[in-house]
Amino acid sequence: MRPGYLALPSGQVHLRQAGAGSPVLLLHDAPGCAGGWDPELIETIAGRRWVIAPDLIGFGGTTVDDGAAGDLDAQADMLAAALTLLGVRRTPVAAEGAGAAVAARLAARHPGLVHGFLVLHVPYGGAERPPAPSAPDGSGGHLLRLYDEVRDSFVFSPWWRPSARNRRSRGLPSAEVLHALFLETADHGDAHRRLASSAAEAWPGVAGLSGMAVAGDDWAADILALPEGDVVAEPAKSESGERDYVEVSTGVVHVRRFGAQSSGRRPVLMLHANPGSGSGLEPLARALGETRTVLVWDTPGHGRSTPLPGTAADAPTLAGTYVPLLVELLDAQGIETCDVYGTHTGAAMAVELAVAAPDRVGALVLDGVPLFDDQPELVASVMENYFVDLTPDTHGSHLRRAWGASADMALWWPWFNHTPEGVRDVDAYRPEFLHRVVLDMLRSAPHYHRYYRAAWQWPCTERLPLVKRPVLVGSTLTDPLAPMTPVALRLLRDATEATFAPLGAPGSPEANAVLLARYLDGIA
Structure with a gap:
């Protein structure tokens, strides 16, 4: 449909x-x-x-x-x-x-x-x-209970009274359908x-x-x-809203738009981290939209964007696979030139867009640069251990794996390095924040690793020197990619360092929006 x-x-x-x-x-x-x-x-x-x-x-x-x-x-x-x-x-x-x-x-x-x-x-x-x-808890048990409710709705009527008298004479749908219904329900609490x-x-x-x-x-x-x-012969035309679908060569891309087009400033394209979708950038995009137009996409295979064609075993690249789709998106939106914000995997893609289509990019903002090509042992370990199997099953065991890996991302680096050397000296994620992170991750199941692997294997040290546009580069203080910022500053031609407030912290979207707007307004 x-x-x-x-x-x-x-x-x-x-x-x-x-x-x-x-x-x-x-x-x-x-x-x-x-x-x-x-x-x-x-x-x-x-x-x-x-x-x-x-x-x-x-x-x-x-x-x-x-x-x-x-x-x-x-x-x-x-x-x-x-x-x-x-x-x-x-x-x-x-x-x-x-x-x-x-x-x-x-x-x-x-x-x-x-x-x-x-x-x-x-x-x-x-x-x-x-x-x-049930409110989000530290173990993710509320998600498993919700998955059971979705499953039971096919087995009993009403689903909260599991008795033989209320048994429905129908089979279970596929695990993929149960997974999709769970996600569309989990986004809305107890609605x-x-x-x-x-x-x-x-x-x-x-x-x-x-x-x-x-x-x-x-x-x-x-x-x-x-x-x-x-x-009727001629239906009324619906005005465009914040969310929309845009046709590209691989399917449809889901986007969010914020701000007014009449600001006179360059629009900003925002590219999210992985695993995730554009929903995690909504607070920042909404705040930045007070001064300019902001466009946030869901990377193909994430959020509500259709997956890339082919099998999960295919190996897309940031430059060859995703950047052409970004250019298609800009063309479809009538955007000639824009500033580009990217965080983590999105930062790598922002660099590739600036290299491939420099005439389409005004300035870059890189929040956490994934600079791994000078750490081959780490990359090899990640390729073997990092990516969790998120294939849905009818009992929801993939939810437990997604929750556990996401929770460990706050505690270890990389998350599977459960040794003293891997300890991160930061607070555990709050259950409410972790809930949103896990749902975003699950939206890209089971193929989320395709985009992720492309970022881990991205040749950062080769690509950063090719950027010819001004760049604001930095990270949050607790970002595991923060130690890579000094290297990125040395490799970029025209770079300014910044420290970003962590996403999810009170007031951080507004603070980061002010920081971005001040920098971007200074770029002719």
């Missing part, structure tokens, strides 16, 4: 579409997301209908305030606004579980919009409600519990709604039997 966003006053709706012609709206369960629908089901329906599958509030990529996840009125009004932007005048709705309660509220509040209502799975009723949320609770409470009052039908075993046939919907 084609991913995309619609911009509403309350935020952006993330949705997926397939097919063409008469519309049909699909609403997912809680937990769930637009990407969780069975591909064979979608393929069958899309052969004859225009499939519209949004992420509800509190799920997936939708950015509307998660606090409204359990508000069925807010969910219904959001859907009505999104459908209006798409040009949908009337549409049948097929909904599973908690999504069926949302569909019922949509039909009640916007009766002219809903033309046929099919319940794929009756929402759970009864007096009991989902369990209370899925709040929607499930509201749906369970509301359902007895809407069961048997006029025009409602309950699907049998053949969901595709029942959905295609729904009446046809209507669309």
Whole structure:
């Protein structure tokens, strides 16, 4: 399905579409997301209908305030606004579980919009409600509990009452689907519990709604039997929001945009570290966006960007594989020249962009330079031991591996060097910070090592002298790459040293934004 966003006053709706012609709206369960629908089901329906599958509030990529996840009125009004932007005048709705309660509220509040209502799975009723949320803990146990909830939603109804009486007669999806649903749920705390609770409470009052039908075993046939919907000739155009998808030669790249284009200053392209995505740079990008346009990408295979083609065994390079995609992105955005900020792996890629396309780069900001080519023994050890197997499995054991490796990154250098020589004299990561780091890492599973290996094998000492643009270079005080800054300063032609406030610390995004803006404004 084609991913995309619609911009509403309350935020952006993330949705997926397939097919063409008469519309049909699909609403997912809680937990769930637009990407969780069975591909064979979608393929069958899309052969004859225009499939519209949004992420509800509190799920997936939708950015509307998660606090409204359990508000069925807010969910219904959001859907009505999104459908209006798409040009949908009337549409049948097929909904599973908690999504069926949302569909019922949509039909009640916007009766002219809903033309046929099919319940794929009756929402759970009864007096009991989902369990209370568990806050992030130092062991990552809250993620394992959430993974079990996602898995149990396919086995029991409701998923929080695992009894034989509530057993569902369906199989488990693949581990990859469970993993994706887990990620789309984990980003939003307890939103899925709040929607499930509201749906369970509301359902007895809407069961048997006029025009409602309950699907049998053949969901595709029942959905295609729904009446046809209507669309307007010329739908309204959705304004661009902070998040978007951009087509490149390898697929789609997910980007975030901040700031106003009329500032008169060069835009800034921001490149994230690994493992991670552009989400970790959002606070800095938002702060820097007060004075200029900022564009943050998710590297292919990370965040919401599609992976590179080929197998995980393929070995991409920063210069030959990723930099051409950056140039495609700049072309697609109409950006002739920009400043470039990169941290760790992103710093290496920023250097390669400046070398390959110097006319596209004004100045560089390098926050932690990965200078490893003068340490061949370290690189050999990393290639053998650093990269954790994050292949998803149905029991979630890959979550434990991701959490353990990420937690050890704060305690040892490299993280697998559990010897006195590897000890880092810094605080352990806070559970809330580690939670975000692990989810970012898991979004790139199982192929996160492809981009990472390219950085560890990057010939830094050969490439830095080729940079012909001004560079602000440095790191945070506790960065394990901090000792490499003096070497980078010697290798660069026009370099200024800086000390950055650590990401995640209170006030650090604003402090770093001031530092970057002052430097970049001084570059003609």
